[in-house]
Amino acid sequence: MTAAPLLAINDLVTAFETPAGRLPAVDGVSLAIGRGRTLGLVGESGCGKSVTAMSILRLVASPGRIESGSIQLAVDGELLELTSLPERRLREIRGGRIGMIFQEPMTSLNPVFTVGDQIAEVVRLHRRAGRTAARARALEMLKLVRVADPEQRLDAYPHQLSGGMRQRVMIAMALACEPDLVIADEPTTALDVTIQAQILELLADLRRRLGTAILLITHDLGVVAETCDDVAVMYAGRIVEQAPAAELFSRPLHPYTIGLLAARPDADRRGSGPLTTIPGMVPPPQEFPSGCRFHPRCGYAQQPRCAAEVPPLREIRPGHFVRCHFAEEISP
Amino acid sequence: MTTAQPNAEGTAAGQRSAQEAVEPALLAVEQLQTHFPIRKGLLRRQVGTVRAVDGVSFSIPRGQTLGLVGESGCGKTTVGRSLLRLIEPTGGSVRFAARDVRGQSRAELRRLRRRMQIVFQDPYGSLNPRMKVRSILEEGLVIHGMGDRATRLERMAAALERTGLAAAALDRYPHEFSGGQRQRIAIARAVVLEPEFLVLDEPVSALDVSIQAQVINLLAELRQELGLTYLFISHDLSVVEYLADQVAVMYLGRIVESAPAEQLCRQPLHPYTQALFSAVPSVEPSRRRQRIVLPGDVPSPSRPPSGCRFHPRCPLAEAVCREVDPPQVDLAGHRVHCHVAGRELDRSGGDATAASAAVAAAIIAATAGPAAPSPPRSDA
Numbered sequence: 001m002t003a004a005p006l007l008a009i010n011d012l013v014t015a016f017e018t019p020a021g022r023l024p025a026v027d028g029v030s031l032a033i034g035r036g037r038t039l040g041l042v043g044e045s046g047c048g049k050s051v052t053a054m055s056i057l058r059l060v061a062s063p064g065r066i067e068s069g070s071i072q073l074a075v076d077g078e079l080l081e082l083t084s085l086p087e088r089r090l091r092e093i094r095g096g097r098i099g100m101i102f103q104e105p106m107t108s109l110n111p112v113f114t115v116g117d118q119i120a121e122v123v124r125l126h127r128r129a130g131r132t133a134a135r136a137r138a139l140e141m142l143k144l145v146r147v148a149d150p151e152q153r154l155d156a157y158p159h160q161l162s163g164g165m166r167q168r169v170m171i172a173m174a175l176a177c178e179p180d181l182v183i184a185d186e187p188t189t190a191l192d193v194t195i196q197a198q199i200l201e202l203l204a205d206l207r208r209r210l211g212t213a214i215l216l217i218t219h220d221l222g223v224v225a226e227t228c229d230d231v232a233v234m235y236a237g238r239i240v241e242q243a244p245a246a247e248l249f250s251r252p253l254h255p256y257t258i259g260l261l262a263a264r265p266d267a268d269r270r271g272s273g274p275l276t277t278i279p280g281m282v283p284p285p286q287e288f289p290s291g292c293r294f295h296p297r298c299g300y301a302q303q304p305r306c307a308a309e310v311p312p313l314r315e316i317r318p319g320h321f322v323r324c325h326f327a328e329e330i331s332p
Numbered sequence: 333m334t335t336a337q338p339n340a341e342g343t344a345a346g347q348r349s350a351q352e353a354v355e356p357a358l359l360a361v362e363q364l365q366t367h368f369p370i371r372k373g374l375l376r377r378q379v380g381t382v383r384a385v386d387g388v389s390f391s392i393p394r395g396q397t398l399g400l401v402g403e404s405g406c407g408k409t410t411v412g413r414s415l416l417r418l419i420e421p422t423g424g425s426v427r428f429a430a431r432d433v434r435g436q437s438r439a440e441l442r443r444l445r446r447r448m449q450i451v452f453q454d455p456y457g458s459l460n461p462r463m464k465v466r467s468i469l470e471e472g473l474v475i476h477g478m479g480d481r482a483t484r485l486e487r488m489a490a491a492l493e494r495t496g497l498a499a500a501a502l503d504r505y506p507h508e509f510s511g512g513q514r515q516r517i518a519i520a521r522a523v524v525l526e527p528e529f530l531v532l533d534e535p536v537s538a539l540d541v542s543i544q545a546q547v548i549n550l551l552a553e554l555r556q557e558l559g560l561t562y563l564f565i566s567h568d569l570s571v572v573e574y575l576a577d578q579v580a581v582m583y584l585g586r587i588v589e590s591a592p593a594e595q596l597c598r599q600p601l602h603p604y605t606q607a608l609f610s611a612v613p614s615v616e617p618s619r620r621r622q623r624i625v626l627p628g629d630v631p632s633p634s635r636p637p638s639g640c641r642f643h644p645r646c647p648l649a650e651a652v653c654r655e656v657d658p659p660q661v662d663l664a665g666h667r668v669h670c671h672v673a674g675r676e677l678d679r680s681g682g683d684a685t686a687a688s689a690a691v692a693a694a695i696i697a698a699t700a701g702p703a704a705p706s707p708p709r710s711d712a
Contacts, residue, residue, distance in 0.1 A: 044540035044541060044542060045540055148628070162629045164629055165629070192403035192404055192567065192630075193403065193567070193569070193608060193611040193612055194403060194607055194608060194611050194625075194626045195403075195629070196611065196613075197607075197610075197611035197623055197624075197625050197626075198625055198626075200613070201623070201625050219540065219541065220613065221541070221615050222612065222613030222614050222615055223613045224615075225613065225614065225615040226613045226614070227613075249615050249616075259542065260541055260542060261615060263541055263542055263544070263545035264541065264545075264570065264615070265544075265545065265548055265570050265571050265573070265574035265575070266570040266573055266574060266614075270573065270574055270593070270594065274549040274552060274553075275545040275548055275549055275574070276545065277542065277545040277546045277549060278542040278545075281510050281512060281542075281543060282540065282542070
């Protein structure tokens, strides 16, 4: 990674205040994304990956709250602290500097406005463009994301489009103001594989041509392996492993990552007995275990150390960080 | 897989070999058709037909698993429900254990359904939140008059234990369980009736990866221990490849290709199957194939394209594909409906590997042009 990343998250803590107590969904997450890079943030449901993404744009809904940590975005040679930026300035960042793509395009698009109006709105807000110019930009964006018959689609409502088309519209909206960073939260999870292939191809192509950095949040290790430069694996509110993608998949070091990779079924594993499983289940935040949060499910855990001591995120190999006391011993 | 699939090799041959087979398939489906009317206006006049399932044939020998794969809207779920008549099929035949399912009376159907159960995708939606696990499991036993109170309790506890839950779960409500545990309850509800056949409709799709593997292992174990026969419906090719003996690929209400699982993964012949397999992202570089990106979306099943239904998206489509529905080509149990793949098979003298490679190369050559990262068409 370069010396001055585009986005640097440092020791972020986002917690939810509930009748059951304080639930730290994100508990000390640090990440950095360089310009034009793609970082994959992977984990299972409830690991805090989406809350991390929402925290960047301060979109975490009450009773959730960023408690501590810093999120710095490089804008025109200046570092903006997003956690304390005034709401008015933050609004310029959202959609202007940082675009966002959500999982479910049907619920994130407004059903009563045409697709053209919705893309144009982003442009009018951030670029102070006039009606005609904004509409022209909307048309240009639909062409860019390769929507068929863009002139007609401009006046279509979201329900008239297929899932893949709606996701293209979301991408068009996110990219309309040429942001430096796009946060894509499970952008292809609701889509069929052939449509997913189209969207991933499109994202990769746009990144090459526009130089946009992407924070890709997903549970799908295959998607990460095929699209990301770097990967961070989250478990129970913490990053447990982080490395360049090729390194992580060829040499996973954290027992959780190793378990996730081994649990994937495929034809090669046919007839070779049952799949490797990770016993138990992902703990909810009110039941996060002490010490290493993975220890109750971990085959390598040694007591009392793993239950007592939170392992630090250590650099085991160049650029390869692991949060495990015994990473060296596990390493092949 | 040597004894598999007696029928569906053309009707006459299918009937002959079915009679010859030592044991006929547990489930045999011929030309199954499930259409839904589209009604409009005050008089609810029928203005069209959704051909959700439009002539599907397959058979599953006892103890085997057929994986049915396809993307949303291809009709795979409708097939599963039509087999149990949860949705009434509009044509074709379904034979289960040598009985004609479509011809059964209500009472007979009920008895038959004890032997053919279903597990749904969504473990949140498929369990009544106001019923304790005890009532959820007991309902089927009472309906089918299986045992008195004491034996029912025994059976329920055994079913729960078999699916990896403690008998104490009986007195709890579904919301007290995680997604994976709920799916175990749904499976227990099916197996408590001691069925022979299970329709598994995307049973692990809603679960996290680490939980998915647990449930897949459970299903494999139950198949082994109870001698179950499965129809495993999924959009996830890797899960199907792992679990199924035979795989059938559906597109727009039809099966376009079917073969033994290993054969299909190694040498998919249909251009759609090839694109589908190539689109699955993989973490292992060795398994990554050159990605074939299909243009466009799946057309509506109310207006299926003429000829081969895949032709508008097929990079290899020719004039004949637009007009003529491709006949089935059968190569030692590997069946494909495609003009082009069939021709490649003829050309390579029935060598599936060569034919598969030729089709794949042709698709990649055809799709490389417009889908390449080179300047987009829109800039022109």
